[in-house]
Amino acid sequence: MSLIYKIATKASEFEQILTLNYRTFVEEIPQHEGNNSRTLIDKFHDENTYIVCMKEEQVIGMICVRSNRPFSLDGKIGEVEQHLPVAVENPCEIRLLAVDPEYRNGRAFLGLAQALIRYCLKLGYDAALISGTTREQKLYGQLGFQPFAYLTGDDKAAFQPMYLTKATFDEGIAGRILKEQINFLPGPATISESVKTALSASPYSHRSKGFEILLQTVQKKLTTLVNAKYVQILHGTGTLANDVVAGQLSLLPRKGLILVNGEFGERLVNHAERFGLDFDVIENSWGFPFEEERIVEVIRKEEYSWLWAVHSETSTGVLNDIDMLKKICQLYNLQLSLDCISSLGAVPLNLEGVLFTSGVSGKALASYSGLSFVFHNVEVHPNKSLPRYLDLGAYSVAGGIPYSQSSNLVTALAEALKRYDYPEEEYEIINQRYQLIRNGVEEAGLTILSEKNHSANTIMTVLLPEDISAKELGDNLYLNGYNLHYESSYLVAKNWMQISCINNVEENDIKKMLSILKGLCNADREPSVT
Structure with a gap:
């Protein structure tokens, strides 16, 4: 079974921590006096966060992190910042590194060091400090720890103050073999090397002919992918794209209908409220798709001109039925708009007959965040009642380039879209x-x-x-x-x-x-x- 690293939270884990602490720092390293309980409670136990290495239900290794000052090292050598060769702003103290002797083949030590650096980076610590036993200086060095100041302790148990930063960790054995985090996030996407290279190219003017051709190529690729007539590329997130859609809906007559069965449906409501749209809401329980009969029942009671919904509801994992929504809108003469931010590039899309659709570059398309899209199947014109940056017509009449744009982001997107030849x-x-x-x-x-x-x-x-x-x-x-x-x-x-x-x-x-x-x-x- 794989070794598992976790934050200790269970009583059974803490019982084993106290036993391992005793065996290591009383019986093996004579730092403390023995006792009949054969357990050792650290003086900072209540302030420590313990990262443990588990094999099934057994704690075979541990290391703890503490950020409260003063550190134990402060009490031994004075304020540690006065001795460090590097400037630090948010240090933490690492204590009680111990591994059961049966598992000291390096794997547990290595895993604890890697878990430690991940934990520290996640919490924003820029340096980790430790009193390392002189018996294990080679091991600490392999993990990236560097000595500073002077030895503490005594002849029986001497300790070297050491520090670890992201830079020193990367230079050690543990850092060199540490894999990047495996990404199961809905965004940002994992970026391929070719897309990274495209982003790092020298920027060039958005007013150049080269950029115009690049943008047209990307637009053609996007509209072909989803069977839409037009697309405008915006410099901003999906929130911007949905604000632009809300702006266009504000120009339509009569009230609209918004479907909600998750967090992102609720956000469409928020977009509509901020634009002062007149609309009703059909709300489903989170995790459940919409039923055609219920939508039709509501539409028959009132005259609506548009319907707005999320296709892939990221908060729940539900994929709402576009074909059903198209059929309803066609039958009752409603204009359909969709949020396809999480489905674009992940599932087949046919946006024929859909008025406005939002999408982004940084999810399934696997490019960098920072570009969003509004697909549309009718020509749009500028409207002075809309804020300049949210006026879809301003993009359309300017050939998609009304304002400054990043050639790097568009070049990276063009590279990412090559995956969609098939x-x-x-x-x-x-x-x-x-x-x-x-x-x-x-x-x-x-x-x-x-x-x-x-x-x-x-x-x-x-x-x-x-x-x-x-x-x-x-x-x-x-x-x-x-x-x-x-x-x-x-x-x-x-x-x-x-x-x-x-x-x-x-x-x-x-x-x-x-x-x-x-x-x-x-x-x-x-x-x-x-």
Whole structure:
């Protein structure tokens, strides 16, 4: 079974920590006096965060992090900043590095160091300080620790003050073999080397003929991908694109209808409110698709001119039915607009008959965040009642270049779109990845919010039992090298975790993540110690 790294929270883990602490710093390194309980409680125990290495339910290694001042090193050598050869602003102290002698083959030490650096970077620490026993100076050096100041302790147990930064870690053995975090986030996307290279090219003027040709090429590629007549490329996020759509809807007669079955449907409502649109809402429970009969029932009671909905509801993993919405809108003479931010590039899209559609560069298209799109199937004209930057017509009449634009971002997007010469292949790869992950999650005994036949293959929302914290689970997966989505406010409030399938992740890495996910979930489920 793989070794698993996690933050200690369970009583059984802390019991083993106290025993390992005693065996290491009383019996092996004579730093403290012995006692009959054969356990050692650190003087900063209540302030420590313990990162432990687990083999099944056994704690085989540990290291702890503490940021409260004064550090123990401050008491031994004075203020540590006066001795450090590098400037630091937010240091932490690392203490109690210990591994069971049976597992001192380097793997556990290495894993603890890697988990430590991930933890420190996530919390914004720029240096980690340690009193390293002189018996293990070579090991500390391999992990990237550098000596400073002078020895402390005594002849029986001498210690060298040492520091670790991201730079020194990268130069050590642990840093050189540390893999990048495996990305299961819905954004930002994992960027290929060719797209990185494209972004780093020398910028050139957005008023040049070269940029005009580049933009037209990208626009053609995008409209062909989704079967739309026009697309305008905006410099901003999907929020900008949806504001632009809201601006266009404000020009339509009569009131509209917005469909909500998740966080991003609610955000469409917020866009509409800020533009002062006249609209009604059909709201479904999160995780459930819309029923045609219910929409039709509402439409028959009032005269609407437009309908706005999210295609792939990222917050729940539900894929709403575009064909059904098209049929309803055609039958009742409504103009349909869609948020396809999370579905563009991940599933086949046919936007024929859709008035306005929003999309972005930084999700399934796997380019850099910073560009968003508004697709449209009718010609649009400038309107002075709209803010200049939100006026879709201003982009259209200017050939897509009304204001300053970044040649680097558009060049990177052009490179990313080369994957879509044969889009069906990309869609199938994402679908296979989704099936593999979904099966693994369900085999781990966890529940997916959306039913399979109404699910987007881009992301899944995992419902966690009350005795498993999504925050703790996500943090622990991060320590093991996996980035999952769990920190957005709506996920925290519901104790949900999400796994995105849009990024290029090798099958072996997926299986390792699923194994660690299962191991963490199957760990002792006694109440956490607070």
